[in-house]
Amino acid sequence: MSSTLKVGIVGYGNLGRGVRMALEQNSDMELVAVFTRRDPKTMKHEEGLRFEHVSAMEAYRGEIDVMILCGGSATDLPEQTPAAASLFNTVDSFDTHAKIPAFFGAVDEAARKSGQVSVISTGWDPGLFSMNRLLAEAILPQGKEYTFWGKGVSQGHSDAIRRVPGVKAGVQYTVPVEAVIDRIRSGETPELATREKHTRHCYVVAEEGADLAGIEREIVTMPNYFADYDTTVTFITEEELKREHSGMPHGGFVIRSGVTGEGTKQLVEFGLKLESNPEFTASVLVAYARAAVRLSREGASGAKTVFDIPLGYLSPKSAEELRRELL
Amino acid sequence: MSSTLKVGIVGYGNLGRGVRMALEQNSDMELVAVFTRRDPKTMKHEEGLRFEHVSAMEAYRGEIDVMILCGGSATDLPEQTPAAASLFNTVDSFDTHAKIPAFFGAVDEAARKSGQVSVISTGWDPGLFSMNRLLAEAILPQGKEYTFWGKGVSQGHSDAIRRVPGVKAGVQYTVPVEAVIDRIRSGETPELATREKHTRHCYVVAEEGADLAGIEREIVTMPNYFADYDTTVTFITEEELKREHSGMPHGGFVIRSGVTGEGTKQLVEFGLKLESNPEFTASVLVAYARAAVRLSREGASGAKTVFDIPLGYLSPKSAEELRRELL
Numbered sequence: 256m257s258s259t260l261k262v263g264i265v266g267y268g269n270l271g272r273g274v275r276m277a278l279e280q281n282s283d284m285e286l287v288a289v290f291t292r293r294d295p296k297t298m299k300h301e302e303g304l305r306f307e308h309v310s311a312m313e314a315y316r317g318e319i320d321v322m323i324l325c326g327g328s329a330t331d332l333p334e335q336t337p338a339a340a341s342l343f344n345t346v347d348s349f350d351t352h353a354k355i356p357a358f359f360g361a362v363d364e365a366a367r368k369s370g371q372v373s374v375i376s377t378g379w380d381p382g383l384f385s386m387n388r389l390l391a392e393a394i395l396p397q398g399k400e401y402t403f404w405g406k407g408v409s410q411g412h413s414d415a416i417r418r419v420p421g422v423k424a425g426v427q428y429t430v431p432v433e434a435v436i437d438r439i440r441s442g443e444t445p446e447l448a449t450r451e452k453h454t455r456h457c458y459v460v461a462e463e464g465a466d467l468a469g470i471e472r473e474i475v476t477m478p479n480y481f482a483d484y485d486t487t488v489t490f491i492t493e494e495e496l497k498r499e500h501s502g503m504p505h506g507g508f509v510i511r512s513g514v515t516g517e518g519t520k521q522l523v524e525f526g527l528k529l530e531s532n533p534e535f536t537a538s539v540l541v542a543y544a545r546a547a548v549r550l551s552r553e554g555a556s557g558a559k560t561v562f563d564i565p566l567g568y569l570s571p572k573s574a575e576e577l578r579r580e581l582l
Numbered sequence: 583m584s585s586t587l588k589v590g591i592v593g594y595g596n597l598g599r600g601v602r603m604a605l606e607q608n609s610d611m612e613l614v615a616v617f618t619r620r621d622p623k624t625m626k627h628e629e630g631l632r633f634e635h636v637s638a639m640e641a642y643r644g645e646i647d648v649m650i651l652c653g654g655s656a657t658d659l660p661e662q663t664p665a666a667a668s669l670f671n672t673v674d675s676f677d678t679h680a681k682i683p684a685f686f687g688a689v690d691e692a693a694r695k696s697g698q699v700s701v702i703s704t705g706w707d708p709g710l711f712s713m714n715r716l717l718a719e720a721i722l723p724q725g726k727e728y729t730f731w732g733k734g735v736s737q738g739h740s741d742a743i744r745r746v747p748g749v750k751a752g753v754q755y756t757v758p759v760e761a762v763i764d765r766i767r768s769g770e771t772p773e774l775a776t777r778e779k780h781t782r783h784c785y786v787v788a789e790e791g792a793d794l795a796g797i798e799r800e801i802v803t804m805p806n807y808f809a810d811y812d813t814t815v816t817f818i819t820e821e822e823l824k825r826e827h828s829g830m831p832h833g834g835f836v837i838r839s840g841v842t843g844e845g846t847k848q849l850v851e852f853g854l855k856l857e858s859n860p861e862f863t864a865s866v867l868v869a870y871a872r873a874a875v876r877l878s879r880e881g882a883s884g885a886k887t888v889f890d891i892p893l894g895y896l897s898p899k900s901a902e903e904l905r906r907e908l909l
Contacts, residue, residue: 276843280723355909356902376909385909386893392908393869393896396607440855515861516603528767528849534842542720562904566713567889569720575683577889581719582682582703582712
């Protein structure tokens with residue numbers, strides 16, 4: 256890169272804070288401002304951090320090379336990404352798999368119109384896991400692919416627990432079934448029901464006097480979320496929840512078990528073991544922010560995914576350095 | 583792709599045969615001819631396979647979209663790739679890490695002049711392992727990367743054994759030290775000497791009456807190849823060698839142990855477990871052959887590496903299909 260990349264963050268929850276920290280690890284990037292829907296004056300002012308209201312974004316045209324959008328996929332990003340893409344290069348982690356085609360269309364239209372580059376749906380799934388699914392399938396067209404998640408906290412399932420009457424707080428861990436992973440690693444290609452791949456473990460703080468058996472029953476039979484899994488419910492105190500379950504670990508595996516030639520078994524596996532899901536996702540967003548600016552400077556525009564971007568664009572190193580040091 | 587890709591193979595050893603088999607798994611590709619330095623008439627004619635002498639290559643201009651070069655890195659590819667690149671799009675697995683910059687330069691010049699695309703140094707290392715080194719380093723700039731190879735047959739080390747006087751035949755396995763990998767997976771970032779990462783196991787068939795103790799001593803003290811490793815030598819019969827050691831398994835791991843935020847540990851791992859190294863490498867070459875043609879049809883030219891090519895180009899699926907099915 257010829258000059259320091261100027262970056263904006265939109266949304267300052269766990270992911271936004273992760274992006275701020277990731278930017279500090281990348282000396283070719285500089286955080287210009289954090290945009291929030293809250294009143295910027297109420298934000299706890301960390302050293303050297305400028306907060307602005309989201310409505311002030313447009314004033315930063317020309318001062319910010321890329322906006323990293325850190326809102327949620329349910330309601331924030333479907334509005335924020337097309338709006339931001341009409342002004343800036345953007346990167347986001349939109350992760351509602353089923354809605355990606357429509358989201359891509361909307362963002363692509365905005366970004367083409369404005370001449371900006373928008374990298375959508377990056378992070379680790381969608382993102383790194385998707386890349387490994389594609390890579391392994393392209394190399395081993397005859398094969399079977401497995402994605403396992405966890406051990407990790409699922410935000411959606413934790414939210415579902417908290418909506419159960421009588422539940423004060425709670426957290427849900429998705430845990431892959433190790434015995435099944437071992438079978439796949441040893442070359443088997445089993446057909447697996449949902450229940451055989453993951454178990455779900457809920458740690459629940461109940462309201463005083465709540466019907467514990469009723470809560471447990473409501474959780475384990477909840478359609479879409481828990482009914483198709485072996486689910487355990489453990490009641491704990493609020494103190495225990497804070498002490499033992501405030502981290503946001505996650506991870507998982509993408510495994511493709513393929514066959515070449517005459518029955519030769521070939522196994523490709525990609526795995527993550529993350530102490531903090533939002534900090535890692537943020538680090539992926541920052542690497543793709545670099546790629547977005549590079550693509551934009553080359554004259555590209557429109558929505559892009561991890562499938563469209565050469566890996567070399569993620570690194571601050573030159574193509575020569577990369578060939579010498581990493582190939 | 584708009585039409586079937588017409589492919590040529592140059593060199594018909596283990597890798598070339600692997601490419602032939604991989605092409606059969608990809609219905610968008612068609613093998614036109616195999617080019618060999620041997621007399622084509624002496625080649626065992628498999629059904630539907632056309633052999634030509636390498637000198638006949640030029641006559642296939644316009645009939646072949648991409649040549650997959652299956653020669654060795656020591657002497658074949660430094661000549662063959664630039665020569666083929668002056669006529670065709672090419673893909674190769676040049677793997678002499680230290681010589682990649684010079685090789686890239688020579689191939690790039692030839693391919694730019696002819697207007698062709700040459701994907702160099704693909705396969706799994708260099709290749710998939712390189713991609714994962716780059717990806718993990720770009721995402722986790724603060725971290726430490728480890729590459730382990732094996733368990734697998736090292737061709738170079740097997741050749742070195744066979745050059746020892748009194749040795750009739752032999753094979754060498756590189757074996758990663760599992761205990762060290764477990765430490766890294768649990769979050770440690772040890773500084774490791776060569777000896778601590780891999781052990782080497784040699785299975786040797788001695789000539790009749792040979793000095794076994796002398797052979798063993800000469801192998802385990804051999805500079806560059808064995809002296810820096812804990813090496814075991816096991817003498818076996820020729821029958822045992824054929825029965826137990828004729829496969830070409832390989833594999834390995836690229837692990838990056840990184841830190842985000844304030845000491846949060848994050849682990850990224852990519853691994854391969856291959857029953858046949860040449861068949862897998864061939865499958866990677868075939869996927870990149872597809873990418874080479876696609877880049878060429880878009881008007882690109884020159885030498886490319888795995889760092890320069892969007893992953894989507896490896897797949898026969900359209901960008902829309904990839905977003906819908908794999909993102």
